[in-house]
Every structure is written in C-alpha cells, then in structure tokens.
Amino acid sequence: NANISIRLPLRDGITDADVDWKVVVNTHDVASKKPVEGRSVSNANVALTVTPDEVAVYGKAKIDGAVADVSMSFPIGTATAGNASDRHVRLVLDAAARKRFGIGLDDVLSGTISALVSDNTTGGQHYDLDLRKARVVLPGIGWTKGIGVPAKLTFDMKPAGDGYAVDNLVLQGDGFGFSGSAHLDASYGLQSADIDRLSLRAGDSVSLKLSRGK
Numbered sequence: 480n481a482n483i484s485i486r487l488p489l490r491d492g493i494t495d496a497d498v499d500w501k502v503v504v505n506t507h508d509v510a511s512k513k514p515v516e517g518r519s520v521s522n523a524n525v526a527l528t529v530t531p532d533e534v535a536v537y538g539k540a541k542i543d544g545a546v547a548d549v550s551m552s553f554p555i556g557t558a559t560a561g562n563a564s565d566r567h568v569r570l571v572l573d574a575a576a577r578k579r580f581g582i583g584l585d586d587v588l589s590g591t592i593s594a595l596v597s598d599n600t601t602g603g604q605h606y607d608l609d610l611r612k613a614r615v616v617l618p619g620i621g622w623t624k625g626i627g628v629p630a631k632l633t634f635d636m637k638p639a640g641d642g643y644a645v646d647n648l649v650l651q652g653d654g655f656g657f658s659g660s661a662h663l664d665a666s667y668g669l670q671s672a673d674i675d676r677l678s679l680r681a682g683d684s685v686s687l688k689l690s691r692g693k
Contacts (some may be wrong), residue, residue: 480505502529545576586669589614603637
C-alpha cells in the first residue's frame with residue numbers, strides 16, 4: 480500500500496528546490512531477506528515515509544526474534560547532510576534476547592526487562608532498561624534486587640578492545656542505586672566494574688571496584 484504526493488509550481492524554470500514530494504508505504508507482515516545492520520527483521524508492520532530530506536520508519540517488527548516498537552529516521556537530502564540518524568527501538572527481552580542485543584550481563588541481570596535502545600551521538604548506543612520484572616545482583620557484595628521491585632538502569636555502550644566499554648552507568652531505585660562504569664568481554668559477560676557511588680540504603684555512599692578472577 481503506497482501513496483505518492485507531489486507539489487510543484489505551475490510555471491517555467493522550476494528547480495529541484497521548487498518541488499516537494501513524499502512517498503508513504505504501509506507494510507504488513509514483511510521481512511528482510513538479508514540482515515539489516517547485522518540483525519534479522521521479520522513480521523514488520525511499519526509505515527515508511529520518504530521525503531527529499533529523510534527516510535522515516537515507524538511501527539512494530541520482530542528484530543532478532545524480539546517484538547519491537549520501531550522509530551527511526553535517516554537524513555538523505557543535501558539540506559540535512561551531516562545530520563545524525565535518529566533511531567529508537569523499544570523491546571521486551573528475556574535472557575536469550577538480551578545476549579542477541581548485547582545486554583547479556585548474566586552475572587548481574589536475570590528475568591525479563593523492557594529496553595529502549597537509541598543511537599548515541601558519541602558512538603555506540605544508549606540503553607534505558609526498566610528492571611521491575613528482573614533480578615539484579617551485585618557480585619562480590621551479596622546485594623540483590625528482587626523481581627517486582629521498581630528500578631531503572633541506564634548506560635552507554637560501545638566496542639572497546641576485546642569487548643565493550645560501558646560508561647555513564649546509573650542504577651536508580653527507591654532507596655538504592657549506584658553510578659560508575661564497566662567493561663564487558665566479547666560475550667557480554669562482566670569483566671570489571673568501577674562503582675563510584677553505591678547506596679543500598681538511605682545515607683550510604685560507598686565506592687568499590689569489581690573484577691572477574693582468572
């Protein structure tokens with residue numbers, strides 16, 4: 480299902496700048512035969528809008544088997560040359576899906592999480608995780624957040640050396656939380672963490688370093 484609209488002045492000597500056009504394509508249950516940026520896309524029900532300045536995609540799809548709400552835009556015109564792409568994908572992930580999306584952290588997370596993944600202007604991706612339905616464990620200090628307790632985890636992640644660097648790491652909950660950074664191995668397992676503000680109850684403020692033993 481596609482719609483094409485074109486607006487242009489009815490006079491001689493018109494230029495490309497005088498022409499405004501838009502193409503809207505509504506898809507139903509479509510799939511990509513080839514991976515899109517390394518990920519499989521199927522069961523896509525999205526609206527694809529193309530204008531002289533950008534391509535925008537909105538709707539629902541399965542990405543690597545996980546149901547996702549998709550919102551993406553990509554600049555294509557000279558007027559938007561140099562602008563960054565704007566991509567937001569919201570997913571509900573179990574343990575297997577977390578690994579496919581680079582949020583393994585099996586030593587720290589278990590259960591189901593809701594994730595909002597977006598492009599980071601400094602490279603890599605930014606993650607906003609709703610941890611209400613997940614269990615969170617801090618290895619080495621014996622602290623656990625149970626399933627059903629509200630909490631949010633945000634961080635930026637990008638490839639670094641033989642694994643991934645996790646920066647701007649912030650956990651927020653009612654009366655507990657921490658901030659810091661971490662390094663993951665190539666399988667997204669926790670290798671080390673540098674926590675600069677850890678609070679497990681009101682008034683706490685502790686710093687610590689964690690590392691996986693060899």
